[in-house]
Amino acid sequence: MKKIFTIILSIIIFLTTVGVAYSQTQPASPSAGEEAFKDKVASAAAQYYSNNDKAVSGFITDISGNTITINTSNDQKYEIKLDDILTKYYRVVGNGRKEIKLSDLKKGDYAIAAGVINDKSVSANFIYIDEAFLVRIGKVSQVNSDNYTLTVVTTDKDTYTLNIETTTKQQIINIKTLEVEKAGFSKIKVGDTIHFVAKQSGQETNNTYSALKILILPQEYFMQ
C-alpha cells in the first residue's frame, strides 16, 4: 500500500513540476485585442516621428485666434494650430528669412507650416510665408503670336494659358545633343511638350499664369 502511495505521489509531483516548467517556456500569446492595440501604438508612433520632419503648404483661407486654415494645391484643408510661445513666424526673403509676427499673416498668403502633423491638423512650430509656384508639364494646343500666349493641356487634362513675357526664360532641348539651348517664342509649335514654371498668387482666373520659365521638348523628339 505504502509502495503504491509512493509511486502515485512521485507521478503527481513529477507531472506538476514538468507542467510548471513547460508553462514557463511558452511565450504568452497575446489576444487579438492586445495585438491590435500594440499595432495601433506602433503605427501612431511611426506616424508621429515620420510626420515631424515634414511640412504642409497652401494659401491661407482663414485666420481666427490661434488657428489658421490653409488650402493645399490638391485642395485639402489643414488646420494650423499656433502657440503663443512656441510658434515662430518668418518670411522667406531671397535665400534666407526674416522674422515676422502673427499679425503680419493675412488671407491669401502662401504659408508653409512645420510641426507635428496629425491627419489634417498641424501643431506648428514654424510658419514660413513664401512665394507659391506652379511647376507643370503639358502639350501645346494653341500658340497665339499676337499676344504671346500659349494654351497648354496637361496629362491630367487641365488647361493652362501661359503669358510669355519678355522676362520669361525660354529654353529648348536640342533633340540631337539633348543640350538645353536658348529659344524664342517663334520656336514653339502646336504639339510640342512644355515644362513650365509660373508664379501663383492664388487669385488667378481661367488658369492664366505668367510663365517664369519654359523648357520646350519639340514634338520631333517623339518622331525619331
Add this chain to the structure above:
Amino acid sequence: MKKETVTAVVFGIILGGILAVILIIKSRDSQLAKNKMITPAEKTVQPALANNADLKPMEIVSPDDRTIVNKNSITIKVNAIKNSLVIIQSPAKDMVFMTDKDQFSVDFPLAYGENIIRVAIYPKDKQLRPQEKELRIYYFDQSL
C-alpha cells in the same frame, strides 16, 4: 513526514527537473528556428522580364514628399525605365539627361523655402507613356 513520502517528493522533483531542463532547451531551439534569421535569405534570381519591367511605373525612392531638409541640395533617387530621357524641373533648376539604367540618382539644388520639383521620364520606346511625378521639399536651416 514518512520516509516513503520524502523519497517520492525528492524523486518526483529530480525527474521533473531533468525533464524541465530538456523542455526549456528544446523550446529555446525551436523559438530560435522560428524567429531568428541567422543568415540572410538567399536571393532568388528573377528571370529577365524585359517587357514587364518596361511597363513598371516610375517611382521616386527618395526623398519622401513634403520632407524638410536643412541643406541646399538633395539626392533624388528614382526607379525609372531604362533608356529614358529624364527632365527634372524646379523654379531653381532644370536638368535634362538620358538614363541607361532603370534606376538613377542625382543631386539637385534647393532654394530656401519650398521647392516644387517635377520629375518626368520619356522612354526611348515611344510606345511607352511618358510619366511624371511631383515632389515638394522644404529647405530650412533649422531643426524642428
